[in-house]
Amino acid sequence: xxxxxxxxxxxxxxxxxxxxxxxxxxxxxxxxxxxxxxxxxxxxxxxxxxxxxxxxxxxxxxxxxxxxxxxxxxxxxxxxxxxxxxxxxxxxxxxxxxxxxxxxxxxxxxxxxxxxxxxxxxxxxxxxxxxxxxxxxxxxxxxxxxxxxxxxxxxxxxxxxxxxxxxxxxxxxxxxxxxxxxxxxxxxxxxxxxxxxxxxxxxxxxxxxxxxxxxxxxxxxxxxxxxxxxxxxxxxxxxxxxx
Amino acid sequence: xxxxxxxxxxxxxxxxxxxxxxxxxxxxxxxxxxxxxxxxxxxxxxxxxxxxxxxxxxxxxxxxxxxxxxxxxxxxxxxxxxxxxxxxxxxxxxxxxxxxxxxxxxxxxxxxxxxxxxxxxxxxxxxxxxxxxxxxxxxxxxxxxxxxxxxxxxxxxxxxxxxxxxxxxxxxxxxxxxxxxxxxxxxxxxxxxxxxxxxxxxxxxxxxxxxxxxxxxxxxxxxxxxxxxxxxxxxxxxxxxxxxxxxxxxxxxxxxxxxx
Numbered sequence: 001x002x003x004x005x006x007x008x009x010x011x012x013x014x015x016x017x018x019x020x021x022x023x024x025x026x027x028x029x030x031x032x033x034x035x036x037x038x039x040x041x042x043x044x045x046x047x048x049x050x051x052x053x054x055x056x057x058x059x060x061x062x063x064x065x066x067x068x069x070x071x072x073x074x075x076x077x078x079x080x081x082x083x084x085x086x087x088x089x090x091x092x093x094x095x096x097x098x099x100x101x102x103x104x105x106x107x108x109x110x111x112x113x114x115x116x117x118x119x120x121x122x123x124x125x126x127x128x129x130x131x132x133x134x135x136x137x138x139x140x141x142x143x144x145x146x147x148x149x150x151x152x153x154x155x156x157x158x159x160x161x162x163x164x165x166x167x168x169x170x171x172x173x174x175x176x177x178x179x180x181x182x183x184x185x186x187x188x189x190x191x192x193x194x195x196x197x198x199x200x201x202x203x204x205x206x207x208x209x210x211x212x213x214x215x216x217x218x219x220x221x222x223x224x225x226x227x228x229x230x231x232x233x234x235x236x237x238x239x240x241x242x243x
Numbered sequence: 244x245x246x247x248x249x250x251x252x253x254x255x256x257x258x259x260x261x262x263x264x265x266x267x268x269x270x271x272x273x274x275x276x277x278x279x280x281x282x283x284x285x286x287x288x289x290x291x292x293x294x295x296x297x298x299x300x301x302x303x304x305x306x307x308x309x310x311x312x313x314x315x316x317x318x319x320x321x322x323x324x325x326x327x328x329x330x331x332x333x334x335x336x337x338x339x340x341x342x343x344x345x346x347x348x349x350x351x352x353x354x355x356x357x358x359x360x361x362x363x364x365x366x367x368x369x370x371x372x373x374x375x376x377x378x379x380x381x382x383x384x385x386x387x388x389x390x391x392x393x394x395x396x397x398x399x400x401x402x403x404x405x406x407x408x409x410x411x412x413x414x415x416x417x418x419x420x421x422x423x424x425x426x427x428x429x430x431x432x433x434x435x436x437x438x439x440x441x442x443x444x445x446x447x448x449x450x451x452x453x454x455x456x457x458x459x460x461x462x463x464x465x466x467x468x469x470x471x472x473x474x475x476x477x478x479x480x481x482x483x484x485x486x487x488x489x490x491x492x493x494x495x496x497x498x499x500x501x502x503x
Contacts, residue, residue, distance in 0.1 A: 050369055072378070079376040090371035104375050156376075 001064065002027045003160060003191045004049060009058035011044055018044055020215035022058070031182070032194045032197070033206035035199075035237065042195040043087070043136075046162045050082050051075035057115045080108055083158035087165045089149030091137035096122070097148055098133035102218065104155045119155070127151050127181055145176030150181055161185060163194045167201045179204050199238050211237060259458075259480070265456050266380075270388060272381045283386035284393075291352045291387070292394030296401065302347050303402035306339060307409030308332065315418040324364035324418055330427035331410040336403055336437040342489050344402040350375035353456040356387055360460025361470035369461065371501055384457045387487035391449035399445045403438075440496040447492055451484035 002025035009022040018041035026032045034225060047053040048060055051067055056229050059068050067078050089099050101120045105111055111119065124130050137145055146166055163182065167175040175198065176206060182205045186192065196202050202209060203223065210220035211234050217234050218225065226234050314327045360383060363369050372379045407429050414420040459473040459480070 050374055052373060072373075076372075076376045076378065079374055084374040085369075086367050086371060086374075088367065090367035090374075092368055092371070093366070107375065107377050133469075152375075 001025070001033045001061070002030075003063055004032075004193065005059070005061040006045065006049075007059045008063070009045065009048070009060065010056045011041065011048070011061050012054065012056055016095075017215055019055075021214065022217055024210050024217055026191055028191055029186070029189045030207045031186055031194060031205055033202035033209040034193055034195045034212065035197065035202060035209060036212035037235070038197075038236075041215070042062060042212055045212075046084070046164055046193060046195050049160075050079050050084055052084075069193050080156055081158055082160040082162065083153035083156065085146075085150045085153040085161060085166055085182070087146075087168060088142070089137065089145035091145055091149055091152070096134050096136055097129070097140070100132075100137065100148060101152050101155055104152065108156060123151050123155065128177065143170045143177070146170065147174070147177060147181065150178065154173055159191060161190050161192045163192060165196055165197070165198075166194070166200045167196065175201060190199060202203060209234060249410040255478060259455075262457050262462065263454060266384070266461070267454060268335060269380045269416045270384055270454070273378060274385055274389075276499050277381065279389070280382060280386055284384065284389045287386045287390030289393050290350075290355075292397060293350060293392050294395065295351055295394070298347055298351060299344055299381075299398045299402050300405050302343060303340065303406040304337075304409040306343055307335060307406035307411075308413045310334065310406075311410035312317040312340070312417055313463040315414065315420075319418075324420065325424075327414055327418060327420065328410070328425045329432040332407055332429040332432045333437055333478045335410070336433055336441050338441065338489070338493070339446045340406055341441040341448065342485065344399045345382065345395065345452065345485045346482055348391075348398065348448075349485060350478055352391065353477040353481040354451050354474045355455035357460040358470055358474045361473045364461065364463040365470065374407035379461070382396060384454075387457055388450070388453040391453040392446060395449040395452075396442060396445045399442065404452060405443070436500050440500065442492070443496060444489065444492045448485050451488055454482065455480045473483075 004026040006022055006024050008054055009019050010017075011019040021129070022045060023034070034045065045054055048055055048195065049062065049067075051070060051072075053066060059066055062078055062082060063079065070078065091097075092103070095103070098120055098149050101123060105116050105119060106113070113169045121130070121133065124133060127147060127150075129144070129151065130146070132140065132144065137148070140148065149194050150163075150166060166178050166182070170178065174211065179201055182192065182194070194202060194206055208220065210217050212218065213233060226232060249285050293501045310331050313325055314330050315324055318326055318330075360369070363383070369379050369383070372382055411422060411429070414425045415422040456477040459477045463469045463473050
């Protein structure tokens with residue numbers, strides 16, 4: 001049993017079946033790359049891992065706890081351990097960068113304002129975002145918003161981080177910055193899932209990959225296992241061939 | 244109208260009432276459980292109350308002036324001009340003050356709430372609130388509902404005063420009534436029953452504006468178009484609830500007044 005276990009996960013929206021039977025497991029400290037074509041429901045799985053979506057059937061187990069039938073108040077506790085880095089950062093636009101980063105600290109810890117101030121500023125400095133604390137998200141570039149979103153996700157020192165296309169639409173410099181950030185968190189022992197179309201990033205940070213096709217996990221394994229499978233779907237996906 | 248739009252409309256009405264019922268249940272449960280973010284409530288009181296004041300004062304003043312003029316010109320033919328202060332005061336306190344203020348409030352605040360929350364849904368800020376282990380009901384809905392409950396009665400109190408002052412102004416300048424007489428008539432007419440009847444309704448009207456507006460905002464799924472639709476629905480539904488609810492609430496308050 002892993003830190004994250006998804007078992008026979010099924011999900012439909014109306015008549016459209018998104019997932020028929022998805023099963024995978026992520027061990028402690030591992031980074032799983034979840035890849036697949038657009039509209040295959042990668043983000044839906046990610047959202048289900050913190051209860052933002054409910055599966056029609058199947059189970060989602062986080063750190064040994066089945067969250068599938070949990071109510072919203074029960075899920076709030078799980079979400080303190082599992083951070084979600086949204087694709088566009090999802091920063092609160094009525095708050096400054098500082099207030100965005102201070103938000104989880106004010107909600108879940110009993111730090112003094114001085115401690116919060118120190119923690120936020122040191123996190124910003126650690127990830128090369130110093131000097132932006134008084135800026136509103138609307139004035140930041142897309143890449144900066146994503147990075148601030150990532151830093152906010154890790155403010156609570158989560159055991160698990162879920163990355164939803166963190167490098168989509170970014171230039172190589174910002175992509176590299178995000179890769180470094182993910183690798184640094186991985187070094188700290190954080191378990192993670194990375195949903196992405198960006199294969200170089202997946203290659204750089206993931207320990208293993210899983211590919212979703214036709215509502216199922218069509219292939220999964222370590223990068224070396226998948227490299228040897230020259231006729232496999234992942235190879236075809238990377239090469240841009242029809243699946 | 245063929246069967247399909249009627250069925251769609253029925254489904255939408257059932258969905259609205261069901262969704263509103265669930266939201267109301269969540270708001271009640273979370274209001275009495277755990278902490279209330281009073282700082283957010285105060286911020287919202289500033290937004291929905293203080294910032295609505297100019298609109299409410301202008302509207303209520305104008306309505307008081309128009310009412311005095313219309314009543315005065317109409318009653319003058321029958322020699323009933325002296326009844327203008329009585330009529331205007333009772334009408335403003337019982338009906339026009341609370342109802343018009345609430346309608347203006349629905350137009351300004353209902354639209355603002357639905358579009359703000361709808362935009363937060365589209366940009367995943369509501370999801371982010373949940374993902375960060377906090378409740379959007381506590382952080383977004385409850386502060387807005389409480390702010391409306393605190394702010395609307397105060398706005399109506401101001402509207403009643405300014406409405407009556409507007410009528411006094413027109414009474415003195417256009418109808419040639421003695422301002423002192425006008426004032427004394429207003430004060431002698433305005434009973435505590437009139438005031439409480441109008442004032443009591445405002446708490447219901449605050450709910451009629453805030454909850455549907457939050458509901459429509461929270462149900463935005465995709466893009467700017469749905470934000471616009473949610474905003475329109477919030478204003479339309481809030482206004483209908485105020486107007487229809489006003490009739491039933493008036494009856495209830497009359498019955499209570501008779502019973503007491």
